[in-house]
Structure formats: C-alpha cells, structure tokens
Amino acid sequence: MRFICLILFVFLSVVIFAQHYVVLSAFGNRSLDEIENAKPPVYLGEPSSNEGTNLLNDIDGSIKFIYRQGDWDHGGFSDEVYFKTTTDEGQTWTEPQILGNTGPGKQCFATINPVTGEVIIFFIHSEKGQKGNYRYVRSEKGRTDWTYNHHFDSVRFGGMGYGNCLWIDMPDKKKRVLCGVHGNNAGAGCYFSDDDGRTWKPSNRAKVPNLIPNIWQTGSVEPSFIELNDGRIWMLMRNSNDHLWESFSEDKGETWSEAVPTQFKCGPNSWVTTKRLSTGEILLVWNNAMSMHPSVTQDKWSFTNRDVIHVAISSDEGKTWHGFRELWLDEMRDSSQFVNHPGDKGQNESKVAETPEGNILVACGQAPGHRAFLLLDPNWIYQKSASEDFSNGLDYWSSHKLLVRSPIYSRWYHYRYNRKKGAELIPHPTNPEKQVLKIRREADSTVYSQRDCAVWNFPSGRAGTFETKIYLNKKFRGGMIVLTDRWYQPTDTQGEEMAMFSLDIPAGGGVEKEFVLEKEKWYTVTFSWNLETENSCEVEIDGKKLSSKLPLLNPNENGISYVRFRSSSVWPDNEGFLIESVKAEVK
Helix, strand or coil: CCCHHHHHHHHHHHHHHHHHHHHHCCCCCCCCCHHHHHCCCCCEECCCCCCCCEEEECCCCCCEEEEEEEEECCEEEEEEEEEEEECCCCCCCCCEEEEEECCCEEEEEEEEEECCCCCEEEEEEEECCCCCCCEEEECCCCCCCCCCCCEEEEECEEEECCCCCCEEEECCEECCCCCCEEECCCEEEEEEECCCCCCEEECCCCCCCCCCCCCCCCCCCEEEEEEEECCCCEEEEEECCCCEEEEEEECCCCCCCEEEEEECCCCCCCCCCEECCCCCCCEEEEECCCCCHHHCCCCCCCCCCCEEEEEECCCCCCCCCCCCCCCECCCCCCCCCCCCCCCCCCEEEEEEEECCCCEEEEEEEEEECCCCCEEEHHHHHHCEEEECCCCCCCCCCCCEEEEECCCCCCCCCCCCCCEEEEEEECCCCCCCCCCCCEEEEECCEECCCCCCCCEEEEECCCCEEEEEEEECCCCCCEEEEEEEECCECCCCCCCHHHEEEEEEECCCCCCEEEEEECCCCCEEEEEEEEECCEEEEEEEEEEEEEECEEECCCCCCCCCCEEEEEEEECCCCEEEEEEEEEEEECC
16 A cells, blocks of 8 residues: 555656646746746836947946937937946846946947957948948957047948947857948948957848838848857848848858748838846847838828837747747837837837846836836746726726828927827726726817727737726717737727727627627636637637637737727717726636
8 A cells, every 4th residue: 555655646746846847948947936026127227328329238237228319300319338237136227437438439339349348339231421331340348448449331321220239259269259340221230350359351241121111111120149059140130021130041141031021020121139037038128019101191101010128038949938028018109208209219129138137137228218227037927817896997908099191201209190089998887996997089170090909918828818897878989999019009900900809899799690789898808829729719709609600810829918999880979888807818
C-alpha cells in the first residue's frame, strides 16, 4: 500500500511539475502569480523633448535620457546634446547636463559602448550647404573628448533609424555595432563598424514598395534591429503601407534579404521599436492601428492612427506573440486642444530601456501634453484576461469624436484634428453607486461622424470569450457590437468594415427572428470564438445561444483584441443604449 501511495505521489508530482513547466515555457519563465498580479503601465511624467531622443542603459547600471533642446518648428535644435540620469526606474531624474556638442544638427540618436562606456552620436548635419549629410561624433577619454566628428560618406540621406543601435559579438571576440539608416525611397539598412565606431561601412538596402495611394509614400524607413539566437539579424521597418515589413541579415548586417510584410498590422508611417530583454524575450512597441482613409480626410498627411501605442512580447524568438495591448492612450485624445503644437503630435516615437529590476522604462509621444514616460511590468503583457466596470472612468477607452477642419495641410495641423468628447459616462439607471457608458447619436454638424462609438482593448487571442452587459433605452434606434484586431478612430467606419465579427442590434431589438431584446432591461451578451477550429463566433444572451453563429467577416492572424460599441441609428438617437461592464478572457 505504501509503495502504491509512493508511486501515486511521484506521478502527481511529475504531472504538476510538467504543467508548471508548460506554463513557464509559454510565458517566458514567468510565474502565474507574477503575471496575474501585474499592474498596467504607470505614467511617470512628461519627457522634456521628443526630438532626437534616446533611453539608454549605461554601464554603471543607470539609464540615460539623451536629447537635443529645442523644437523642429520653434527655432530648431541646440548644437549641444543633453542627458538626464535616473537610477530609480524613472521616478526621479538628475538636472540636465551637456553630453557633447555636434555642431548644427537636426534629430540625433546615440548609443553607448557596452564595454568602454564611450558614446557615439549620429545626426543629420544641418549647416548651410551641407544639409542632409549623415554624420557622427564619437567620445573618447571617458566622454570628455568629442573632437572625433566625421561624415559617414558623401551620400545624402533623407533620415536615419534613430532610436535603435545594435551591438553584437563577432567571432574574433570583438564587438560590431549597427546603426540604422534610410534614404527617401532608396530603402533601409545600416552602417556597421568593427572598431568601436571609428570607421563605418554601408550595407545594401531593403526596399518596401508603396502600395497605398494618396498618402505620404516613404518606402522603408527608421529600421529597428534584433539579433536572433540563430545568428541572424531581424530588421523591422516603418513604411507607408498598413503592416510592418521585415528583412533579415545572415552576415551580421552586411547584406539584407528582400523585404516582406509581417503579421503586424501598423498605422501607415508609424514607428517601431524592438528590444531584447535580459530574460531573452523580445519586446515589440508599435502602432497597431489604422488611419482614416484619405478619401474621408481629404488629406494625405492626416495620420489619425497616432492616438495610441501598443506592446507585444515573444518568448520563442518571434514565433508566437502575447499581448497586443494598449501601452498608452494619448491623454489629449478627446481634447479640443489636441492640435496644440505645430508639427508631429500624438503617439508615434518610442524609446525603451530595461531597468535593473526587470521593468521597462518607455518614452513615447510627440509634442507637449502628448509625451509620456511610462514604467511597464513585462508580466502585464502576458495576462489573458481583462475587465472594466468604469470605476476608473474612461481611462482605458477611446470614445472621442474628430472635429471637422479644413483639409488644407499645414505644419500646425500636421497629421491631426481637434476633438470633442463622444460617448460619456452617466449615472446607472438602477444603481446610484455605479456609472454606465451611454452610446447614442447626437445631432452635431461639427464632427465627422455623429454616431457615438466606444473602443476598448483586451489581451489578444485566437480563441476566447468576451462578455458585456447592455441595456436598450426606451427609444433606442439601433446599435452594434463588433470584435476586431486593431485600433481605429471611434469615428472611423473602417472599424466595423474590417471587423472579424459583428452583432447588429436593430431599433426593434430583434437580433434574430425568434430573439428580441426588450427595452429597459439588462442583458448579458457573451461572444465565444476559436479561430483555430472554425471561422465563426457563438453568441449567448443571458445564457441562451443564438441559433446562428456570426460569420468571420475578415481574415485574422494575430487574434482578436478590440471591441467597438457603436450607434447604428440613421436618425438622431439621444437615448441609445448603455454599457455596464465588459470582460474578456483569451487562450
């Protein structure tokens, strides 16, 4: 009997260990407790600049924020490059100090030699007669000597992949450093140096075709690099299409393969940042969104996707990805002063550094009021569930409306539109301690779309469930609930046209011939999908299944991560419908 009990104990121990190991393997050796208890990203304040900045790990364990003072549209930039230091994950920073002087320059980016601690600053020289030349200045003698200032070569470039340099080990035990570069539609690639940045050689370029008409067409620009465990270098590129594109190098950055689109949808002309963490995981920060169509905005510069920035993580060299979470929503997304500054604004550029504690310090955003320092716990990205009952207000929702403006381009409007509040919170009709979100259609000639729409992000999943509680007011005139895989402006009907699944609720409440939702009554609506096994979604209302499943409307690769609640009324509808709560759980 004792022998049988011992065998049973050993068997159960092996099973439990195996299950635990599977969990750890799937989540990058992170425990379930760490994942479940992780908090959303924390706002730490506003960076002093977004132009030509870096967040870099220094050899003493601190993190440096490196930047130029000044502004693209307000008198240009300082010749000096400044830095601030944090040793407490961005909670506090030292006063700014001058790092070095490059002479006249525009945006710049820097890298710190992980062995010597010396700094290389790359910049576009802007002195009269030499505008557009790519230069670098290299420190010596413990960052006290900056006289080593050179051109890369005589080639003129439209820009550089500022924000991401990559140091890699070579077979001769030396370090090679790659710095990204692009030149208009000539493609993206790198310069590489095997002598600590004293001399450089250029790679070939990976070109991305411009496939979307009537927008700013850039080709491949602003590359970001990751060294994979098999020795290849992975390059992701910003471009003017609706996906990130990629290229690989099998010779440490000297040559690059033909560029191809990735699985990552991305707002046209939006930044991408990659980071290898000390755990071996790969972090991806990008814009999983889509601009309103130029035929609607009548302006090829209107990048209306830049209200949000996203994050995903991989523990298996990019084979599978977790998250697709909103890292940050622009705090001015519903402001009538969104266009508060000429030039770029919103959530586009991003820089990241890993803290000694294993968290991620992020600098993102462009223009005053839009920029943010964030502290991110990587465990949070792995979470498989999320819920909202509006106890945090609309902090995690997009519900604004774009105000109509002149389609004439100017640096002041550069990509952007002022806004006003759309769907808003009101007191709960039966529980005075709670608030609910009201979706209606208000007659308003100042906005692009009168129909309210509220957008919420949850962890991405190819299989999962989404649950919400809704209430149709007495004079409700129509609404819809759709599930999709990226962020669209609340006013943008592409969000419904490109959705995976859509549940229409007509004015009479008849979601099916034999199933009519009564007015002034709460209903729990549950969506269940598994795109690995079928291209449909099952819907239950108060536990009763609809007789027909929702068909898959558009192909999906990354999983579903968004819900949109929208008024579908063709007439003003001041009563609309209410949302009490939302909850998602994915696999």
